[in-house]
Every structure is written in C-alpha cells, then in structure tokens.
Amino acid sequence: MHNGKTYIVTGAASGIGAETCRVLRADGARVIGIDRHEAEDVDEMYLVDLSDKDAVVKLVADLPNDTDGLANIAGVPPTAPADVVLRVNLVGLRALTEGLVDKLADGASIVNLASLAGNGWQTGLPQVKRALALDFDSDISEFCEVEDLDSSGRSYFLGKEALLVWTFQNRWTWRDRGIRINAVSPGPVDTPILGDFAATLGKRFEENMQKLERAGTAEDIAPAVGFLLSDQSKWIRGTNLAVDGGMSAHFLSAQHGF
Amino acid sequence: MHNGKTYIVTGAASGIGAETCRVLRADGARVIGIDRHEAEDVDEMYLVDLSDKDAVVKLVADLPNDTDGLANIAGVPPTAPADVVLRVNLVGLRALTEGLVDKLADGASIVNLASLAGNGWQTGLPQVKRALALDFDSDISEFCEVEDLDSSGRSYFLGKEALLVWTFQNRWTWRDRGIRINAVSPGPVDTPILGDFAATLGKRFEENMQKLERAGTAEDIAPAVGFLLSDQSKWIRGTNLAVDGGMSAHFLSAQHGF
Numbered sequence: 001m002h003n004g005k006t007y008i009v010t011g012a013a014s015g016i017g018a019e020t021c022r023v024l025r026a027d028g029a030r031v032i033g034i035d036r037h038e039a040e041d042v043d044e045m046y047l048v049d050l051s052d053k054d055a056v057v058k059l060v061a062d063l064p065n066d067t068d069g070l071a072n073i074a075g076v077p078p079t080a081p082a083d084v085v086l087r088v089n090l091v092g093l094r095a096l097t098e099g100l101v102d103k104l105a106d107g108a109s110i111v112n113l114a115s116l117a118g119n120g121w122q123t124g125l126p127q128v129k130r131a132l133a134l135d136f137d138s139d140i141s142e143f144c145e146v147e148d149l150d151s152s153g154r155s156y157f158l159g160k161e162a163l164l165v166w167t168f169q170n171r172w173t174w175r176d177r178g179i180r181i182n183a184v185s186p187g188p189v190d191t192p193i194l195g196d197f198a199a200t201l202g203k204r205f206e207e208n209m210q211k212l213e214r215a216g217t218a219e220d221i222a223p224a225v226g227f228l229l230s231d232q233s234k235w236i237r238g239t240n241l242a243v244d245g246g247m248s249a250h251f252l253s254a255q256h257g258f
Numbered sequence: 259m260h261n262g263k264t265y266i267v268t269g270a271a272s273g274i275g276a277e278t279c280r281v282l283r284a285d286g287a288r289v290i291g292i293d294r295h296e297a298e299d300v301d302e303m304y305l306v307d308l309s310d311k312d313a314v315v316k317l318v319a320d321l322p323n324d325t326d327g328l329a330n331i332a333g334v335p336p337t338a339p340a341d342v343v344l345r346v347n348l349v350g351l352r353a354l355t356e357g358l359v360d361k362l363a364d365g366a367s368i369v370n371l372a373s374l375a376g377n378g379w380q381t382g383l384p385q386v387k388r389a390l391a392l393d394f395d396s397d398i399s400e401f402c403e404v405e406d407l408d409s410s411g412r413s414y415f416l417g418k419e420a421l422l423v424w425t426f427q428n429r430w431t432w433r434d435r436g437i438r439i440n441a442v443s444p445g446p447v448d449t450p451i452l453g454d455f456a457a458t459l460g461k462r463f464e465e466n467m468q469k470l471e472r473a474g475t476a477e478d479i480a481p482a483v484g485f486l487l488s489d490q491s492k493w494i495r496g497t498n499l500a501v502d503g504g505m506s507a508h509f510l511s512a513q514h515g516f
Contacts, residue, residue: 125514165516171504175471180504187493213433220493227485235445235478238507239500246429246438249496256383258423 001230003028006067010050010096011074012039015191016113016225019218020071023226032067034059035074050074050092051084053136060099069109069229070100077196078117078156082149083140089159091134094166097181107178111228112167113221114183116244118160119251131162153200160185164240171238180237182228187244189216212245259488261286264325268308268354269332270297273449274371274483277476278329281484290325292317293332308332308350309342311394318357327367327487328358335454336375336414340407341398347417349392352424355439365436369486370425371479372441374502376418377509389420411458418443422498429496438495440486445502447474470503478503 002024009024011017012033021031021041033042036049048059076088097110104110121128127147134140149155167183174180188197188209198205209215224243227233242248260282267282269275270291279289279299291300294307306317334346355368362368379386385405392398407413425441432438446455446467456463467473482501485491500506 122514125516129516168507168510169516171507171511175504216493223485223490224494227481227490232481232485233501235474235503236482236499236501237504239502239504241494241499242497243491243494244497245493246433246495246497249426249429252426253429256380258383258387258427 001027001232002226005069006030006032007069007071007229008032008034008063008067008100009042009071009073010034010093012042012045013037015193016186016189016218016221017071017073019222020073020225023222024229027226032063050096051087053095056092056095056099056136060096060103063100063103065103066105067103067108068105069111070097070104071111071113071225071229072097073113073225075113077193078153078200079196082144082155085155086131086134086140086144086149086159089156090131090162091136091140093163095136101174101179104179107231107234109229109233110179110181111225112163112181112183113225114163114167114185114240115160116185116187116242116247117157118164118185119248120157121161121164124158124161125165127158128162128165131158132166156200167240168238175237178234180234182233182236182238183240184221184224184228185240185242185244185248186221187212187216187247189218189221191218208247211250212247214245216243216245259285259490260484263327264288264290265327265329265487266290266292266321266325266358267300267329267331268292270300270303271295273451274444274447274476274479275329275331277480278331278483281480282487285484290321308354309345311353314350314353314357314394318354318361321358321361323361324363325361325366326363327369328355328362329369329371329483329487330355331371331483333371335451336411336458337454340402340413343413344389344392344398344402344407344417347414348389348420349394349398351421353394359432359437362437365489365492367487367491368437368439369483370421370439370441371483372421372425372443372498373418374443374445374500374505375415376422376443377506378415379419379422382416382419383423385416386420386423389416390424414458425498426496433495436492438492440491440494440496441498442479442482442486443498443500443502443506444479445470445474445505447476447479449476466505469508470505472503474501474503
C-alpha cells in the first residue's frame, strides 16, 4: 500500500506520530520525520518547533520536492498555554501545509490528526471562524485573552474544531493536482498526553472512559492515517474518519435520542 | 491485511460488491458471495433474494460458522418499487446481519454500504425510527403507502438514513465479542445503478455531478470496505466513512456557510 512512497510525518518522536512512522516504514515507505525531539523509526529527521514561524518557513524550504503525503500528527495537549496550543495545533500546522503543498507530488495526500474533541465544531462555528483567521503574524496571545481561552481550557477544543472545518473547506482546493486532505479523529488514546486530558476534562473524561471498554492505542490510530495517506483512498476528500471506539456514535445517539 | 480471513459479501455479482470480492481475494482472503446472480470472483456462492424472508432464514442456517466479517453491499436502486427497496436495503440486510451475528467469529467486522443519500438522517429521524420498527413480518407495502414513499421517491433515501442510524445504534451491541459495525457512504459511483439515480434525482443529480470532477468507481469504494473489514480498523466502531470525492464536506460547507 505504501511501497516506494515517501511521506512526511510531524510529531514523529512519540505516540501516534511515532507509530505512523513505524507502520509506513514496515510497509515499504520512506519516512521524513519532524519533531522537537529525535525520532527512532524514520529515514530522515528535521528537528523543528512548529510554534515558531521562522522555523516553519525554513523547514518548508529545506524539505524535498515530490513527497507523496504529509501526516500532520504533532500536537500539544490542553494543559499547555492556550496560545501554544493554537500555534502548534492550528497555525503552525496550516503554515507548514500551505507552504509545502506546492512541493508535494501530484496525487499526494494530506492527513490531519484532529480529535473527538473537535466534534463540537458546529456549535463553536463563529469562534472557529475567528480562529481560522489567525496566522503567525496575528497576535495569538491577545486572541487567547479576548476569547478567554486560557482560563476556559477551550484552546485545545477550538484548535481541533478549526482543524476539522479547515479540512472540510479544503476538500477541493488542490484537486486539479489530485492532492486531497482528510482528517482522522481519535477518541481518548493511551499516549504520553492522555493524563493531560484527564487533568483538563476531569469528570467528563472519567465518564467517557467508563463508556469505552478501553482507551485507544497508537496502534489503533496509525493504520487509519496510513490508509488515508495511500492511493487506496484517493476518492476520499474532506472526510473526517472517527477512530474512537464508538464514542462519536454514542454522542450522536445521546444527542438525537436513538 | 486479509490473508487467511473469510468474509461474506452480499451483492457479489456486480458493482461495488464484485470489486470488494476481488480486492479481498487478491489480498489472500476466502470470499463467500451472496447475490441473486452468479458472481465470478468468489470461493463459494449462495444465490439468494434478500427481499425474501424464508430465503434469508435459510441462508443464515446454511452459512458456515466463524467467518471474519460481513460486507452488506447488496442494494436495489431508487427506481425499484418502494417496498422492494426497503426489503432489500434495510429489512433483509438487518435480518441477515442479526441472524448471522451469533455465527460470526469473535472479533468479526460488519460493514454496511450506506450512501451519501443517507446524509439527511437527522432531518428525517422520526420517519427513520418508524422504518427501523419494520421487519419481515411487518406489512411493508402498507408502510410505503402510509408514508407516501412510492410517489415521493423517498424509499431509497429513507433506507440509507435508517441504515446509518442502525449502524450508530449498534456501535457496542456485540462489543463483548469484539464484533463491530461500521458504514461506508459512497457518493455517485459509476456502477450499473448510476442511471437509476440520475432518473430519480434529475436536476439535483446533474448539479452534484458538476461539482465532482468525476463519478466514483467501484475501485474507489471497495478498498474502504476492505479496510473496515480488516483487523487494522478494530477500534473503529459505529462510524460512517464517506467515500464521495468531497461531496459531504461540500454539503457541510454550503449548510454552515464556511
């Protein structure tokens, strides 16, 4: 499925990013990793802080041409400062993707790691639109203050909601070159940042975990990312694939009473 | 991904069903086909009319134990009489699945071929709930008359809406045995029934096709069914995977103004 392809994976050093690298390489792909920390299972590595505009601009210039896909897995948890969350999970991700797209091969696939935490995008849409107006030249700290994101703990949710809406928006943006974009939305996954979710969500986290028979693992999520990166999914565009043990179906069921 | 597995595929003789059989067998699976017509690319074949209660009961009794998954692909188009549409696409599908589930292997995967035509399930929910109360012992013809399904052309949409809701409902029904259920929702696909959609939808069909750069093909859809049948997707439960060239994202975008 991935033999002879080259993919770029952010967040390559740990969790779902590291497992995505492993899955792709085990299936014959060449993997270029991006992370703040060294990654183990990659063919080439760029050490970059995706919250830093200059670093992202340099990264785009340094990355090779004609790669077959980009997996935007890097993300910081809800316990990080609100502006850092938006910088890494939304603004940096977009800057990297929009900067890189001209260098991608025709037919390439972009996969964004969203989250079950982004499910509320319809309710949050006015704020989502304001978040999508941000770029690296915006005063992101001021935005977080005006929107009360730090004390409300909403930055992570808002970032994921905006990432989903941005994925839907760009369903056809690069279609003339066969380049497509999709999202994968995991439920609670047993990675280094699971404890941060527990801390932020408190009782709500516990209730969700009681509904699930177990937390997900990076091994549950990476194959879905791999499938959406591959040519096997080339008519899938602007889609959000929930990989959450059934939580989003459960929320639909509770919301609509069926 | 499918090596050494055995899958049951309905609608095996043509279109997406036939391509699903081909994909699974090419990857090392054994495939048991079900259709009204003989299928080419199967290891074993059952000739069955899924609108016939007795035939479905006999089929369930005849099928072997411990198969690894069921792909419910068989479906009749919107040009068929309303009661036949509901019998095959909803009532027969459920009877087969609910009858067979005890015989499936632990960890098996059930995949329902829904449709972009089922996207309106939220709006149609009261009627969807009435449709989900039907079984083979109901007077389905009377239901179609009372609900005005024949002259409104709604039976196909209602059947797919109900199939999606039923998929969400059953996210955890067989979880203690590791059995899961998901849906794949294609957009307009170039199969033997594409012309029936054009006839039923008229102008709406043409408008949708103008948005898409091309219709989908069975080759676009079958790998998604294959992925959801495989163990690679085992934490995916009660999910609807859109494989529609971006149409559902386009509808979201139009509906919410982004």
